[in-house]
Amino acid sequence: xxxxxxxxxxxxxxxxxxxxxxxxxxxxxxxxxxxxxxxxxxxxxxxxxxxxxxxxxxxxxxxxxxxxxxxxxxxxxxxxxxxxxxxx
Numbered sequence: 521x522x523x524x525x526x527x528x529x530x531x532x533x534x535x536x537x538x539x540x541x542x543x544x545x546x547x548x549x550x551x552x553x554x555x556x557x558x559x560x561x562x563x564x565x566x567x568x569x570x571x572x573x574x575x576x577x578x579x580x581x582x583x584x585x586x587x588x589x590x591x592x593x594x595x596x597x598x599x600x601x602x603x604x605x606x607x608x
Contacts, residue, residue, distance in 0.1 A: 523548055539564075543571045553577040 523531070523545065531548070535541035546554070546568075552575065556565055559580040569578055 539567045539571060542568060546572055547574065551575060553579075555579045555581070557581045558583060 527548070528545075531544045532541060535544065551572075554568070554575055554577070556579070559565065559582045562580065565578060565580055569575060
């Protein structure tokens with residue numbers, strides 16, 4: 521699982537979007553299992569899985585608490601987000 525710098529620069533310069541870039545990177549390094557830490561609503565996972573049929577397992581870690589300085593999110597918003605992620 522390694523990409524040489526020139527190849528990475530080529531992937532970045534030819535990418536049409538963030539999802540397309542990651543699709544190319546994951547394909548080049550032959551990812552079969554993936555872990556996403558800090559899932560919010562599962563939108564990224566949904567897009568990646570739609571584009572990357574070669575991924576066999578995709579794990580998502582949803583933090584129990586979100587700590588951000590100066591921002592307090594209500595518990596109901598977190599619960600709503602978790603339900604949305606599970607539906608995806």
